[in-house]
Amino acid sequence: MLMLDRIYIFGEEILRKKLKPVDKITDCEKAIFDEMLAIMYKANGLGLAANQVGIDKLMCVIDVGGRVFKLANPKITKKSGRDIMEEGCLSLPDIVIKVERAKELTCRALNENNETIEFEADGLLCRAIQHEIDHLNGKLIIDYAPFWKKLVLHKRL
Ligand code: ZN
Numbered sequence: 001m002l003m004l005d006r007i008y009i010f011g012e013e014i015l016r017k018k019l020k021p022v023d024k025i026t027d028c029e030k031a032i033f034d035e036m037l038a039i040m041y042k043a044n045g046l047g048l049a050a051n052q053v054g055i056d057k058l059m060c061v062i063d064v065g066g067r068v069f070k071l072a073n074p075k076i077t078k079k080s081g082r083d084i085m086e087e088g089c090l091s092l093p094d095i096v097i098k099v100e101r102a103k104e105l106t107c108r109a110l111n112e113n114n115e116t117i118e119f120e121a122d123g124l125l126c127r128a129i130q131h132e133i134d135h136l137n138g139k140l141i142i143d144y145a146p147f148w149k150k151l152v153l154h155k156r157l
Contacts, residue, residue: 004035004053007043010092010157014051016138019058022072025114029059033070033112036061045090047128049135052091060132064125071109074133077118078106087131089141095153097141101130 008015022029032055040048040061050059062069081103086096104122107129111117121129134140142153 004032004039004055006054007039007048007052007090008054010140010142014054014056015091015135015140017051017056018138019051019056019136021058022110025072025110025112029057029072030112032057032059033061037063037068037070040090043090046124047132048090049132051135051138058136060136062125062128062132064123064128067125069125069129070112071107071132072111074107074109074129074136076102076105076130076133077108080104083127085127087127087141089131091135092140092142092157095142095156097145097149099131099141099144101127105129 032050036048036050036053039053046064047060047062050057058073060071060074079102082100083103084098084100087099088096103126105126106118106120108116108118142150145153
């Protein structure tokens with residue numbers, strides 16, 4: 001039990017960090033995945049990145065419509081199309097920002113069984129993957145906001 005106990009909020013340094021790759025999925029990583037999912041469900045989120053719970057590893061979890069993904073070192077290997085949609089983030093409570101992202105993508109990652117997988121995604125899953133990979137690179141949805149909106153939001157945060 002790691003007892004990850006909270007979601008890190010905008011302003012905390014680890015959210016801006018580039019995280020470390022995972023060499024191998026061990027019991028430790030499996031436990032992190034499970035605790036991340038538990039925290040995500042409690043917060044009613046559909047995705048969560050490791051730095052959002054204070055962990056410096058390239059790991060994220062996603063649950064879109066009951067399809068659960070536990071991904072380490074996720075990478076987008078192909079993407080196409082464009083789509084603009086409002087997004088929220090558990091690390092930026094009560095804020096929604098329009099973000100333009102690819103409409104379809106192919107993602108390669110290490111799964112919880114230590115296998116390299118590659119899969120295609122569209123719709124909400126496609127968006128969630130891009131959102132979580134942004135987190136793993138230290139990027140947040142506020143970075144997509146126009147300048148004036150950033151000023152307003154920074155005051156609020
Ligand atoms: Zn987020």
